[in-house]
Amino acid sequence: xxxxxxxxxxxxxxxxxxxxxxxxxxxxxxxxxxxxxxxxxxxxxxxxxxxxxxxxxxxxxxxxxxxxxxxxxxxxxxxxxxxxxxxxxxxxxxxxxxxxxxxxxxxxxxxxxxxxxxxxxxxxxxxxxxxxxxxxxxxxxxxxxxxxxxxxxxxxxxxxxxxxxxxxxxxxxxxxxxxxxxxxxxxxxxxxxxxxxxxxxxxxxxxxxxxxxxxxxxxxxxxxxxxxxxxxxxxxxxxxxxxxxxxxxxxxxxxxxxxxxxxxxxxxxxxxxxxxxxxxxxxxxxxxxxxxxxxxxxxxxxxxxxxxxxxxxxxxxxxxxxxxxxxxxxxxxxxxx
Amino acid sequence: xxxxxxxxxxxxxxxxxxxxxxxxxxxxxxxxxxxxxxxxxxxxxxxxxxxxxxxxxxxxxxxxxxxxxxxxxxxxxxxxxxxxxxxxxxxxxxxxxxxxxxxxxxxxxxxxxxxxxxxxxxxxxxxxxxxxxxxxxxxxxxxxxxxxxxxxxxxxxxxxxxxxxxxxxxxxxxxxxxxxxx
Numbered sequence: 151x152x153x154x155x156x157x158x159x160x161x162x163x164x165x166x167x168x169x170x171x172x173x174x175x176x177x178x179x180x181x182x183x184x185x186x187x188x189x190x191x192x193x194x195x196x197x198x199x200x201x202x203x204x205x206x207x208x209x210x211x212x213x214x215x216x217x218x219x220x221x222x223x224x225x226x227x228x229x230x231x232x233x234x235x236x237x238x239x240x241x242x243x244x245x246x247x248x249x250x251x252x253x254x255x256x257x258x259x260x261x262x263x264x265x266x267x268x269x270x271x272x273x274x275x276x277x278x279x280x281x282x283x284x285x286x287x288x289x290x291x292x293x294x295x296x297x298x299x300x301x302x303x304x305x306x307x308x309x310x311x312x313x314x315x316x317x318x319x320x321x322x323x324x325x326x327x328x329x330x331x332x333x334x335x336x337x338x339x340x341x342x343x344x345x346x347x348x349x350x351x352x353x354x355x356x357x358x359x360x361x362x363x364x365x366x367x368x369x370x371x372x373x374x375x376x377x378x379x380x381x382x383x384x385x386x387x388x389x390x391x392x393x394x395x396x397x398x399x400x401x402x403x404x405x406x407x408x409x410x411x412x413x414x415x416x417x418x419x420x421x422x423x424x425x426x427x428x429x430x431x432x433x434x435x436x437x438x439x440x441x442x443x444x445x446x447x448x449x450x451x452x453x454x455x456x457x458x459x460x461x462x463x464x465x466x467x468x469x470x471x472x473x474x475x476x477x478x479x480x481x482x483x484x485x486x487x
Numbered sequence: 488x489x490x491x492x493x494x495x496x497x498x499x500x501x502x503x504x505x506x507x508x509x510x511x512x513x514x515x516x517x518x519x520x521x522x523x524x525x526x527x528x529x530x531x532x533x534x535x536x537x538x539x540x541x542x543x544x545x546x547x548x549x550x551x552x553x554x555x556x557x558x559x560x561x562x563x564x565x566x567x568x569x570x571x572x573x574x575x576x577x578x579x580x581x582x583x584x585x586x587x588x589x590x591x592x593x594x595x596x597x598x599x600x601x602x603x604x605x606x607x608x609x610x611x612x613x614x615x616x617x618x619x620x621x622x623x624x625x626x627x628x629x630x631x632x633x634x635x636x637x638x639x640x641x642x643x644x645x646x647x648x649x650x651x652x653x654x655x656x657x658x659x660x661x662x663x664x665x666x667x668x669x
Contacts, residue, residue: 193520198528450516451509 300386
């Protein structure tokens with residue numbers, strides 16, 4: 151195996167195969183996340199959710215995909231055509247790029263990741279911030295007041311919550327001492343008789359809380375889905391999009407949801423370590439649970455008003471995140487000397 | 488908290504109570520998740536309809552096969568939206584369609600206009616027209632919604648027929664000799 155890696159051509163072959171594989175895995179995961187969300191939301195509202203297409207409605211996404219693909223790809227008049235077409239592509243590209251550095255598991259000697267970058271988490275943040283361009287540019291190019299309003303809201307919201315999101319994770323890095331996702335997952339402690347990896351949420355519960363709130367806002371999900379607020383803004387930046395371009399936005403949204411859930415698992419729940427459960431399966435179980443948390447939040451809370459959204463971001467989460475960093479720093483110095 | 492709503496300025500609530508409210512919400516949705524689903528699986532299961540549900544119309548016949556409708560047009564007169572068209576013709580001994588003097592040569596109901604009020608049923612002196620239980624009346628063209636006599640004379644669903652038979656409504660006009668009302 152290592153010989154293939156050392157050979158330059160073999161290395162590239164492995165990387166390309168891994169990327170293709172990941173593309174399929176993540177796309178399938180996205181499809182079933184949508185299914186999972188619809189079923190879970192249905193259950194919360196005491197409905198069965200999709201159950202017509204295939205067993206348990208599992209083929210629903212295939213049906214939806216075919217429907218969306220065959221819809222007319224309509225470009226409204228007086229739009230900025232280039233940007234209008236480019237915007238959803240940016241969204242999908244950004245959403246997929248984050249997966250380059252996400253490690254899925256370490257099973258025996260096989261590593262389930264594409265690139266093991268020593269600043270992995272920074273890359274994810276850098277790339278996922280690009281998502282705001284997709285929304286702002288899409289809103290601007292649509293030549294529609296609702297789209298523009300949605301885009302503007304999104305810009306303000308994403309910038310506000312990005313800070314809290316970043317700061318929420320700083321204590322984790324301080325404890326682990328590395329930005330490499332693999333190191334964060336493999337962080338081991340020796341607590342009395344126990345020696346092994348721990349879910350970091352035990353050490354940074356407040357960080358997790360801020361992370362999950364900010365991440366919900368980052369991915370434009372209810373209760374922070376102001377950019378697309380159906381009731382006020384028709385569909386926000388999505389108003390003028392249809393067919394495949396709409397599908398791309400839709401895909402990007404769910405990809406981002408999976409990405410932040412995965413990141414939560416990696417950073418706070420010990421990644422692929424779970425008792426005796428095989429690594430990749432353990433990882434999958436954890437991601438599904440975090441996804442359920444997201445859906446649960448969506449099924450529970452109503453959308454925030456815009457000013458309360460801003461107040462929560464700037465006056466609550468940001469100071470809390472900063473305090474969290476400072477307190478963690480003090481505790482770390484006190485413990486480690 | 489509800490009794491404080493009368494105050495002009497609501498008391499600033501503590502962070503703890505806000506968080507408690509959020510937790511209550513989450514708890515509620517989580518318990519709902521594990522309660523049974525209440526949906527009726529529509530095309531397979533249907534919600535029960537009342538006995539007197541007003542769905543599509545039927546024209547009834549007597550047991551001997553004669554049509555009940557006597558072409559009096561009272562249904563058409565009673566109809567608030569004018570969706571019933573009746574053109575009557577005389578019964579003759581060679582061509583006896585209904586027991587009375589006249590019968591409906593044409594009987595059409597425009598189901599697109601019909602509001603299913605049931606006034607036609609009420610107006611009919613011979614209980615010829617009744618509204619049955621069917622409500623799934625969608626079709627593929629406007630023409631198909633004009634129900635002609637042939638379609639309206641289709642036999643009623645068994646249970647509806649049995650119910651009407653049990654009622655045994657009195658007959659308001661003389662029957663041909665030897666005939667018994669049903």
